[in-house]
Each structure stands twice: as C-alpha cells, then as structure tokens.
Amino acid sequence: MTGSTSPASIGRPTGHAGFRSFPLNAWYAAAWDHEVGRNLLPKTIANRPVVLYRTTGGRPVALADACWHRLAPLSMGKLRGEDEIMCGYHGICYDPDGRATFMPAQETINPSATVHSFPVVERHRYVWIWPGDPALADPALVPDLYWNEHPDWAGDGKTIRVNCSYQLIVDNLMDLTHEQFVHGSSIGHDALSESEFTVTHTDRTVAVTKWMLGIEPPPFWKRNLQDRFPDYDEPVDRWQIIHYTAPSTIAIDVGVAKAGTGAPEGDRSQGVTGTVINTMTPETDNTCHYLWAFARDWCLDKQVITTRLREGVSNVFFEDEQMLEAQQRGIEANPDYDFYNLNIDAGSMWTRRIVQRMIDAELGSDVGAVSDEAGHAAAAMTEVTGAANAELPGDGGTGQAAEVAGGVARHREQPTAGLMGRGL
Amino acid sequence: MAATSAKRWRRARVIDVREVAQHVRRIVLEPERLEAPAPPGSHIDIGVYVNGRADVRSYSVVGMSGYGTELVLGVQLARQSRGGSAYMHNLRRGQEVSITQPLQNFPLNYGKPGYVLAAGGIGITAMVAMGKALKARGADYRFVYGARSRDLMAFLDELVPEHGDCLDLRVDDEGSSLDVAELVAGVPVGGELYVCGPTPMLDAIRSAWARAGRRPADLRFETFGSSGRFAPEAFTVRIPRLGLETLVPHDVSMLEALEACGADMMFDCRRGECGLCEVKVLDVDGVIDHRDVFLSDDQHRAGDRLQCCVSRVVSARTGGLAGGDGRPAVVSIDVP
Numbered sequence: 071m072t073g074s075t076s077p078a079s080i081g082r083p084t085g086h087a088g089f090r091s092f093p094l095n096a097w098y099a100a101a102w103d104h105e106v107g108r109n110l111l112p113k114t115i116a117n118r119p120v121v122l123y124r125t126t127g128g129r130p131v132a133l134a135d136a137c138w139h140r141l142a143p144l145s146m147g148k149l150r151g152e153d154e155i156m157c158g159y160h161g162i163c164y165d166p167d168g169r170a171t172f173m174p175a176q177e178t179i180n181p182s183a184t185v186h187s188f189p190v191v192e193r194h195r196y197v198w199i200w201p202g203d204p205a206l207a208d209p210a211l212v213p214d215l216y217w218n219e220h221p222d223w224a225g226d227g228k229t230i231r232v233n234c235s236y237q238l239i240v241d242n243l244m245d246l247t248h249e250q251f252v253h254g255s256s257i258g259h260d261a262l263s264e265s266e267f268t269v270t271h272t273d274r275t276v277a278v279t280k281w282m283l284g285i286e287p288p289p290f291w292k293r294n295l296q297d298r299f300p301d302y303d304e305p306v307d308r309w310q311i312i313h314y315t316a317p318s319t320i321a322i323d324v325g326v327a328k329a330g331t332g333a334p335e336g337d338r339s340q341g342v343t344g345t346v347i348n349t350m351t352p353e354t355d356n357t358c359h360y361l362w363a364f365a366r367d368w369c370l371d372k373q374v375i376t377t378r379l380r381e382g383v384s385n386v387f388f389e390d391e392q393m394l395e396a397q398q399r400g401i402e403a404n405p406d407y408d409f410y411n412l413n414i415d416a417g418s419m420w421t422r423r424i425v426q427r428m429i430d431a432e433l434g435s436d437v438g439a440v441s442d443e444a445g446h447a448a449a450a451m452t453e454v455t456g457a458a459n460a461e462l463p464g465d466g467g468t469g470q471a472a473e474v475a476g477g478v479a480r481h482r483e484q485p486t487a488g489l490m491g492r493g494l
Numbered sequence: 495m496a497a498t499s500a501k502r503w504r505r506a507r508v509i510d511v512r513e514v515a516q517h518v519r520r521i522v523l524e525p526e527r528l529e530a531p532a533p534p535g536s537h538i539d540i541g542v543y544v545n546g547r548a549d550v551r552s553y554s555v556v557g558m559s560g561y562g563t564e565l566v567l568g569v570q571l572a573r574q575s576r577g578g579s580a581y582m583h584n585l586r587r588g589q590e591v592s593i594t595q596p597l598q599n600f601p602l603n604y605g606k607p608g609y610v611l612a613a614g615g616i617g618i619t620a621m622v623a624m625g626k627a628l629k630a631r632g633a634d635y636r637f638v639y640g641a642r643s644r645d646l647m648a649f650l651d652e653l654v655p656e657h658g659d660c661l662d663l664r665v666d667d668e669g670s671s672l673d674v675a676e677l678v679a680g681v682p683v684g685g686e687l688y689v690c691g692p693t694p695m696l697d698a699i700r701s702a703w704a705r706a707g708r709r710p711a712d713l714r715f716e717t718f719g720s721s722g723r724f725a726p727e728a729f730t731v732r733i734p735r736l737g738l739e740t741l742v743p744h745d746v747s748m749l750e751a752l753e754a755c756g757a758d759m760m761f762d763c764r765r766g767e768c769g770l771c772e773v774k775v776l777d778v779d780g781v782i783d784h785r786d787v788f789l790s791d792d793q794h795r796a797g798d799r800l801q802c803c804v805s806r807v808v809s810a811r812t813g814g815l816a817g818g819d820g821r822p823a824v825v826s827i828d829v830p
Contacts, residue, residue, distance in 0.1 A: 268830075269760075269830040270830055271758075271830060405500070406499060406500055407499055407500060408499065408500045408501075410768070411762040411763075411768055411770060412768055412769060412770075413768060413769025413770055413772065413788070415770070416760055416770055416830065419760055419762070419770060420760060420830070423760070
C-alpha cells in the first residue's frame with residue numbers, strides 16, 4: 071500500500087448489476103405493530119422465511135419459519151399456551167427463544183431441537199427484526215421515526231410489497247426531481263428539477279436539502295396549507311429535506327409556508343410541515359416490503375385529514391411503484407448495461423456507498439487489500455482481469471466492482487493537457 | 495445502442511507496435527475473445543501502470559485488423575501525461591494487457607442526408623472507423639483532418655487513398671488552417687457534424703455551431719473533459735470544514751489528491767460530464783481552469799463551484815490576473 075489512500079476512501083462503483091445485496095446486520099421493519107398479534111404472520115425478510123407473532127404478554131416474536139425437524143413452515147401451525155408456537159406437521163413446539171418444548175413420541179426434549187429466534191424490537195409503530203449476527207443487535211440502532219407516535223404529530227401509513235430491489239426505492243426517495251415527471255398532478259412542480267440542492271453525509275446518514283422559494287404550490291400542498299390558512303392563495307416557500315439512515319430508512323421533512331415568512335431561516339409558523347416516513351425491508355434480492363407513513367403537524371384533531379393524506383399519498387406512491395417495478399424489469403432485461411449516474415443521483419450514490427461498506431464489513435473483505443506494489447504490470451493486469459470477472463454473489467458479473475477491488479478504477483480517463491483525454 | 499455498457503475485462507496480446515506519426519504509435523491488440531467487432535466511435539478501457547500503480551485509460555478503436563480479431567489503437571505520447579501514454583508507448587510485441595470489450599459513447603447515426611467528420615490531431619483515432627463506415631454505406635460525407643504539421647498526422651497513408659476527394663486536409667504550417675465557420679456552414683441542413691480534437695478546436699466549433707443556430711443534437715462529440723485554458727500546475731486545496739489541506743501536483747487531479755489525503759469523495763464519470771464530484775468553491779487565490787462539460791458557461795464564470803475530477807486552479811500570474819506574483823494557487827472548497 072502507498073499508505074496515502076485508505077481502502078475505505080476508495081469509492082465503490084455503483085453500477086446496478088452488482089447491487090442486489092443488503093447488509094444483514096441491521097434492523098429492518100418487518101411489519102406494522104397492528105399486523106403482529108395472536109396470529110401467525112409469515113414474511114420473507116432478507117431472503118429468510120420468518121414467522122411473526124405476539125405472546126399473550128404483548129411481546130412480538132420472530133422465529134425462523136422452518137421447523138427444525140423437516141423444515142415445514144411453522145406459520146402453518148398454531149399458537150400454543152402463552153407464548154409458544156406448534157408446528158402444524160408433527161406438533162413440535164417452540165418457545166420465543168426458538169427452543170423446543172414438546173416433541174412427539176418421546177419423553178425427552180432433544181437439546182438440539184431449536185429454530186433461530188431473531189432479535190426483535192417494537193418501536194415507532196413498527197416491529198423491527200435483525201437478520202444478522204444477534205450479538206450485534208443493539209436496540210439503540212433502530213432508526214428514529216418518532217413522528218409515528220408523538221403527540222405533536224398525526225398520521226398513518228401502509229405497507230406496499232414492491233417487485234423491485236429496496237435500493238431502487240432508496241434511489242427514488244433520495245432524488246425527488248422525479249416528482250415533477252412521475253407525480254405531475256399532485257406534488258410535481260417545474261421548480262423541482264430547476265432548483266439547487268445540497269448533499270451532506272456522515273458514516274451512516276445522508277441528507278439532501280432543496281428549497282424552492284416563491285413558487286406556486288402544487289395541488290397537494292395548496293390544499294394542505296389551506297387546511298390551516300383557508301384564505302391563503304399566494305406563492306409559497308417549499309422545502310424537501312431528505313434524511314437517510316443506513317441501510318434503508320428515509321424520513322423526509324416536507325412542507326410549504328407563505329412565501330417570505332422566514333421558513334428558510336427556521337420560522338415555520340406560517341406553514342405546514344409533514345414528515346414522509348419510509349423504511350424499506352429487503353424481501354429478496356429483487357423484491358421488498360415498503361413501509362411508509364405520512365405524519366403532519368397541522369390540524370392534529372382532524373381524523374379526516376389523516377385519512378385524506380394517507381389515501382392521497384397512497385395514490386402518489388402507486389405511481390412510483392409502477393415506475394420502479396418497470397425499472398427493475400428494465401435492469402433485468404439489460405444485463406449488459408450499467409446505470410449512468412447524474413448529479414441528481416448524488417444522494418443515492420452516497421447511500422449505495424455506505425451500504426456497500428456495511429456489506430464489505432460483514433464479509434470481512436477489504437476492498438483495497440490488493441497491494442499497489444504488486445509486482446510488475448503484466449502480473450498485476452492478469453490479476454485485474456481475474457478479479458474483474460470474478461462474479462460477486464448475485465452479481466451479473468459486470469466486473470466493475472472488482473475493477474476497483476483490483477485497485478485500478480480510482481482515476482479513470484483523466485484528461486491531460488494538450489488534447490482531449492482519448493489517445494494521450 | 496449507446497447505453498452505458500457494463501465493462502467486461504479480458505486479456506489481450508500485443509500484436510504490433512509501430513510509429514505512424516511523430517509521437518504517435520499504432521498498437522494492435524488481439525483480445526482473447528471479442529463478442530462483436532468494434533463499432534465506429536467505440537473505445538476500449540485498458541489497464542495501465544503509472545508510477546507503479548495500476549490505473550485505467552481509454553483509447554478509441556481506430557479499426558479492426560487481422561481477420562476481424564484484432565483491435566487497432568493510436569496513441570500519442572503526451573508530454574504532460576501522467577504516464578498512461580508512456581506506458582502504452584512502451585508496450586512490446588507479445589506482451590499481455592487487460593482490456594474491456596469495445597465500449598460505445600460516440601455512436602454514428604446512419605441515414606442522415608449528409609455528414610462532416612472533423613478530426614484534430616490525435617482526435618483522428620475516433621474518426622477513422624467512422625469514415626470507413628460512411629464510405630462503405632455510400633453516404634454523402636466530407637472528412638476534415640487538421641493538425642499543426644503533416645508529420646504529426648497519423649493514418650494519412652490509409653486515409654488518402656480511401657477517401658480521395660472527400661478528404662480535406664488542413665495543415666497549419668502549410669497555410670491551410672481549419673476555418674470553423676466554413677466547416678459549420680458546410681454541414682447540410684439535417685446533417686451531422688462529428689468532432690474529435692483538442693479543446694480549443696472543439697470549443698471553437700461548438701460556439702460556431704451555436705452562432706449558426708444549428709440544432710445542438712446534430713453536433714456530435716465525445717467528452718473527456720477538456721484540456722483547459724492553461725497548462726496544469728501544482729496548487730494547494732483546502733477543506734476548512736474538515737481541516738484538510740493538500741498539494742495537488744501538476745500531474746494529479748484534484749479529486750485524486752483529495753482522496754489521497756483522506757476526504758471521502760463522490761464521483762462517477764471522472765471525465766467532467768456527470769456533475770457528481772462537484773465541490774463548492776469558498777475562496778480562490780488564483781484562477782479556476784474549468785475543464786468540465788457539465789456546468790454552463792455562465793456557471794463557469796460565476797466560479798462558485800467546480801468539478802474536481804478534471805478542473806484545476808492556476809496561479810494568478812498564469813491566469814493573467816493583474817499583480818499576479820507567481821505564487822502557486824490556493825483554493826478553499828467544501829465537499830458534500
């Protein structure tokens with residue numbers, strides 16, 4: 071190594087084809103609180119079949135949905151006693167820790183008879199599970215979505231199962247330019263693609279901020295503002311502040327205020343603020359559960375507004391769903407091609423980089439480990455060729471990821487003086 | 495199709511290397527496999543070694559040779575190169591290199607009523623295959639090839655017999671320099687102009703094209719950033735918010751220098767076109783030499799941001815500012 075460039079600082083490529091994966095050491099929202107009860111709820115989370123239920127004491131439980139005996143789904147069985155589940159095939163029973171408590175045709179319990187019990191936390195109206203190493207499952211790492219259950223906010227949401235990688239939804243939410251084109255009748259506005267935005271990031275978060283000052287409000291926001299200020303029919307200052315928490319939770323601070331009343335400086339007293347709460351849970355590499363809610367800070371006592379917003383946002387997200395599922399099909403139909411990333415993708419590019427680092431850390435891989443001093447050019451290039459075509463799990467084999475692993479992609483196609491870079 | 499191809503690397507053997515003009519070598523590579531012939535306008539990426547470090551460069555495919563199994567490149571040794579072209583010039587017959595399949599960012603559209611190809615200097619490498627394809631199709635075309643002097647002009651021996659009167663050579667030291675207004679006027683309405691050459695030539699053609707009110711999409715060129723207004727020189731870059739400061743040597747990009755000093759930088763194309771590596775300019779002691787094609791001319795003049803993969807800063811004296819004392823430039827920036 072030269073010592074000057076740390077492996078972690080080398081940006082991973084972001085082509086779509088290799089990006090079908092997700093970290094396992096993370097909290098993922100498996101279901102809404104009300105969906106988990108004295109019933110057996112089967113879900114696939116991060117490619118793992120899981121069965122969810124609640125004990126009579128109210129505690130949510132998530133067990134591997136495959137009996138230790140012959141892998142029949144436990145979700146086809148039934149609840150037993152206060153907190154146990156019984157396999158519907160041969161009656162083996164398990165407690166919330168996944169340990170067998172009853173076995174047929176024997177008086178003893180085989181101590182090896184267990185199923186995996188996933189760490190579970192119920193918080194902010196979601197039941198979160200940790201598919202990875204249970205030793206690392208720190209409840210403090212659950213994304214903070216307090217708006218879902220806070221007296222200053224009112225709202226509700228839904229779950230959509232989407233036939234696309236969870237990352238495509240992250241991409242979608244990190245760049246709201248698409249609203250102008252996908253959601254023209256509700257929240258779209260020409261100012262969306264014309265406005266400047268800023269991007270900031272930390273190790274686990276990304277923020278994208280966009281202000282649109284003195285614009286005509288789109289229909290959705292005009293109506294919301296008139297909930298509070300019925301007579302107001304003038305331009306507004308509009309904001310969209312996107313807060314991403316790795317790997318797949320996004321809370322978007324959105325709203326409008328009467329133009330020129332100080333919203334950009336922090337005074338939102340003449341406006342209305344919403345928080346779009348989004349958390350995406352990978353189901354498989356190419357499908358996901360999308361749990362969302364819309365919380366508002368105005369007219370908290372009006373249940374009709376809660377319903378109106380939930381249904382309105384639901385319609386808006388249906389437009390996204392159609393586009394994203396078509397995009398997923400497009401990706402799969404074009405395995406030889408990569409994304410071209412634009413400046414508007416900066417937010418999503420940071421999320422992909424953060425997620426890739428989480429995955430690398432789990433795999434124990436060190437992307438920069440290939441020595442820069444490795445022998446002469448021919449040997450290194452052979453290594454590059456080999457690495458470049460080494461297929462990653464679930465990778466379409468683009469080799470682009472490995473191009474960086476080979477240490478070659480840090481400075482591509484650098485133009486030099488005199489002529490255009492080609493041929494120099 | 496010109497979507498962004500996923501790169502697939504493979505080995506290739508160097509079949510031949512020879513000088514075809516001053517500082518220009520024709521390099522023939524035989525890839526271990528080739529799914530399809532290289533289309534006109536395509537390039538390959540190739541693994542090179544620069545200062546002991548693996549790196550990647552792009553070179554246009556001049557054409558195919560052998561039984562359609564070999565790729566021909568043309569590489570000019572650049573004085574201010576960071577070593578990529580020197581590596582290429584040092585290749586020897588029989589050596590193995592690592593390349594991608596032909597990648598296409600500069601496709602030729604067929605079926606237009608007329609074409610003009612304009613190559614400047616080593617930019618000819620991107621145009622040779624286009625000329626051949628247009629001739630083979632019987633298209634109405636003119637092939638303009640300019641350079642400072644004739645001994646710098648590669649591939650003349652094949653271009654002259656192939657294109658005959660359709661070839662229009664413009665040689666500065668023979669008094670036949672390229673006139674961009676005339677060039678633009680010579681493109682029939684509905685026809686296309688394909689350009690590959692040094693930045694001043696491309697800039698001049700782009701503005702002549704705009705002045706003539708021609709449709710922007712009919713001017714076709716490839717972007718690798720530009721070579722800038724000034725020769726690259728070392729400068730200092732600071733990120734006050736992160737407490738970082740580093741020297742950017744003349745042969746290293748600002749992006750590379752920032753990465754090397756520990757800044758976590760976002761980027762993608764690394765050729766000044768995607769806009770992802772944009773940094774905010776807080777202060778500059780010197781002059782910004784914008785080399786990207788992402789920002790508009792107005793945005794370049796505003797000078798409050800730059801694309802750090804290609805753009806640089808030069809001293810006030812180099813930049814022609816009054817009172818410039820020759821001290822190396824210093825730029826303070828902020829990053830996402």
